[in-house]
Amino acid sequence: MAADSAAVSASGQEDTRTRLLTTALRLFTEHGVEGTSLQMIADALGVTKAAVYYHFKTKDEITGAVAEPGLRELDSLVEDASRLRGRNARVDHLLRGFVDIVVRHRTLMALFSRDPGVTRALTTSWTTRGSFSGTMLEILTGPEGEMNQAIAAHAAIAGIAMTGGARQFADLDDETLRAHLLDVGRRLLGRPRRR
Amino acid sequence: MAADSAAVSASGQEDTRTRLLTTALRLFTEHGVEGTSLQMIADALGVTKAAVYYHFKTKDEITGAVAEPGLRELDSLVEDASRLRGRNARVDHLLRGFVDIVVRHRTLMALFSRDPGVTRALTTSWTTRGSFSGTMLEILTGPEGEMNQAIAAHAAIAGIAMTGGARQFADLDDETLRAHLLDVGRRLLGRPRRR
């Protein structure tokens, strides 16, 4: 019960910074990054706009902090996949891992692949890291660079990310959604389907 | 040669309103709707902000005018498809028509399915018309309402729209892109593929 202020117990209230990021993500998905004002975030938290400014110096910093956990996972997924030998193994690992990340960060991944505001906010800080999306497409497309595969890969990533974050399927449990999205990817990428 | 100011000849300069909409669409896809200021549009046209305001009363009105031609086509496509008998016929007509619209309005359709700013701007004026996206999903999903089909349909629409508007494929000619996107849709919807 003796929880310190940094890591409160599960039932207790989270610290302001965490609440802020959770609230921001929700508002971002509803109104878009550029469509969400600092005032909206502040109001939703019951504090003033300047209080938000204490925790983050700029709005872009908030956007970055919201997107970071998902981006980190994508980054290391692509690294892992790159190290595998055999194209099929790489594709399967990447597909499975991507679906998993999308399912666990549902709204974030949809927001991330959609919103130009996110891209703009991250271009400053994530230019080096931003290579993962290119590498991901490369792996899925294959060395031949066939147009057929390139388009299928692009459609797979977009379709999986946006469907995973769609409101209609928000009630689905993780396992079910994961299975369906994997199926989408396998159909488009021409990989064998289970069951 | 005696062209009036409303309809100039093909080689002549277009009227300000048309140039404005073309410019706005380009800026919208680059920076998002909310990320595009009236000042940017005005600067790109070489006029002042107030001059833009002469042609359109609000920014939402610009957004609406930009999106309208594509939305109209989607609307009548869904109507046409609904009138066909037989689910396969409806699905095929819808898929083929959707791909065609996406190809001919590439950037617009991607913008439309992505940007929350577009959705917000249109909720006021297009609430009644907005039913087409629901009807489209219904037709593609089928009467059973199986989760499998619902997710595949959602992924197909998102994947086709966003891939069609992607910069990487901007150089593809209409026919080629159309064929590839049709293939994406057919794989996901379980429809027979040509060739």
Next chain:
DNA sequence: GTCTATACCGAGATAGAC
């Protein structure tokens, strides 16, 4: 260390001059 009060400037919007 966390927040309030307040001010500055850019952007959407309106009214009206030319």
Next chain:
DNA sequence: GTCTATCTCGGTATAGAC
């Protein structure tokens, strides 16, 4: 048909209360 003046709101910034 184009532009100036002006208002309000949003992102940014600082000073200071508790």
